Amino acid sequence: MKKFQVLLILALIFTLFQSNISLAKPKQFIKIAYITQEKSIPAALSNLDAFVQNKGLVGAALAIEDNNTTGQFTAQHYELVKIIVPLTGDPQQWFIKNITEDINFIVVNLPVTQLKLIADLPQAQNKLLFDVATRDDDLRGQQCRDNLLHIQPSRTMRADALAQFMLKKRWQKWFLVSGTDKNDRLFSKALQRSAKKFGMKIIAEKIWSHTYDARRTAQSDVPLFTQEVDDYDVLVIADEKGLFGEYLAYRTWKPRPVIGTQGLVATSWHRTHEQWGAVQMQNRFKEAAGRFMEEEDYAAYLAVRAIGEASVRMKTNQLTPIKNYLLGDKFALQGYKGKPLSFRAWNGQLRQPILLAAPRSLVTVAPIEGFLHKTTELDTLGIDLPESKCEKKE
């Protein structure tokens, strides 16, 4: 028996040795952690879209697969360390416990408050965190952190994308309706900034206060709600949770298009997107997940692919050269949107085209033709270097 075991071990060592010889160099390991917390099922307007618990994770897993396909030719191996904090757990504790010395890169799918707490942990200081969940402008502005990159477009980037489109359509007079949620107010602020930036007029602004039972009385309440506003071109909605926005289209007193968080939306990824090889991505994702790719999936995919791209180019698994490469001029990530994606070195935001999509059709992609910029047209979206309040960077 013992003899057999020894033989087996010898055989194993031999095969390992063999495979190393065939690769001609030893493998380099790159560990990437993915941390998220379970969510309770939120209240929803309708049951059309089923609640998805693993948004993001499948994207990260798919990118690990892609990285490893490349890695077989570069003798690099990528491993995803999944950290799923239970509903009642403390993400900070889970981070401290699970992020070992050998993990340099952490994809974080957590809300703003939790993300900040984690990013400020002493254990996170010599790491690089990839935020795949938030769209918060403060986090990319005066509250920016050196160990944090942001993959999803910020609220100002989304608002600018919408504003560029509305300017092109000459929908210059907006009626802005916002929810009472804190995030709705932030998006509403971003929209006001975009209106100013592109010379549009907000002729009326109202808060949807949820004092009605919209489900029963949308037919009668929305006309009333929109009746007193005159002479507007477009109804712009800030309702990030989707609690009332869907009820406004077709029910306004005057016939007007609906845009914002409902109607025509600004998003980094959408199921209607098929150009620039996106159909391949959509198919591969659907096969892996059994559902459409969502923004968090796309962001997590890009985060892990960015690490893959930098580590292959720099032939390393070390933090500093990878971070420098990601923030440098040479970095160009393929993201199925027809333009190379890269990071804004001044605040760690991934620059990218933004899709403007209706529920069943991709309407256009921002930056819209004609909006020019001296370095890249992608920087016509969101906070540009001169206005950035982030102090850590150049």
Added chain:
Amino acid sequence: MKQILLSVGLLLLTVTIAKAETVFVTLEKDNAIAIVDPIKGKLLKTIKVGQRPRGIMISNDNKHLYIATSDDNTIRIIDSETLKEIGQLPSGDDPETFALSPTGDRLYVSNEDDNLVTVIDIAAKKVIKSIKVGVEPEGIAVSPDNNWVVSASETTNMIHWINTKTLEIVENTLVDPRPRAVHFSADSQQLWVTSEIAGTLTIIDVSTKKIIKNIALKIQGVSRDKILPVGVVIDKLGNYAYVAMGSANRVAVINAKTFEVEKFLLVGQRVWNIAFSPDQKRLYTTNGTSNDISIIDLSSHKVTKSVGVGRYPWGIVSKP
């Protein structure tokens, strides 16, 4: 000697049928191919071929068209005279681009969704081998000396060098992001690669597999984001290379000896793929979003005509 005979034969053929020439264009969204007379600059007819036709090639004797109908997961063989389907090849899933061996006996197909290159024996209509490559293989070419098959994977950003005898990957060359098309020089000494997202052209020495030149394609007044090179071809004499520039709506004319970009020719919108006329006097381009092809006269380097063909023209070949 054979080659001389062949070219003499071709010459005679072109003389006898008095400049007759046919161009075939796959129309991705029309599930059809367009047949064009490039001399008259006229669309002759359109025939249905199958779901989502993309890559197209013609056999060395000009008798058979091979057309990848991606959504049917097959490569169709179509008689180039009667335009009737005469057979199908087992291409694997979602065939897009493929290459024909110089001897005409094999097809090498990129299977983008499965990260494979499928090798097909044309006569036997059988798969000889499936070779694992990087993520999303796209551009593929066989060297004219029949020693190498190269496959470019778009997401892995690599050129995989496959030995045609052993059908194994021998070496990999890392190139700029999203490599799209690959083309060997006629003497099999150089490989030219376009990188769509990077907006660059990379020239690799075949014997050492090392990059000898990287050209950043820049057009004054056109932002870097719009420079998305795709198709690339080099003429037989090695004088000029031509690169389709995607959303920049231009074809770059590059001196293949000095690697100097000499000029840009304005063609249709989102120019994708390009092909020579059999006598290499003209160049044809498929313009993806303006639904036409452009015809370029190569002695003057001028665009002479554009011909509307149908929705999403993708691949293009010509025959005398």
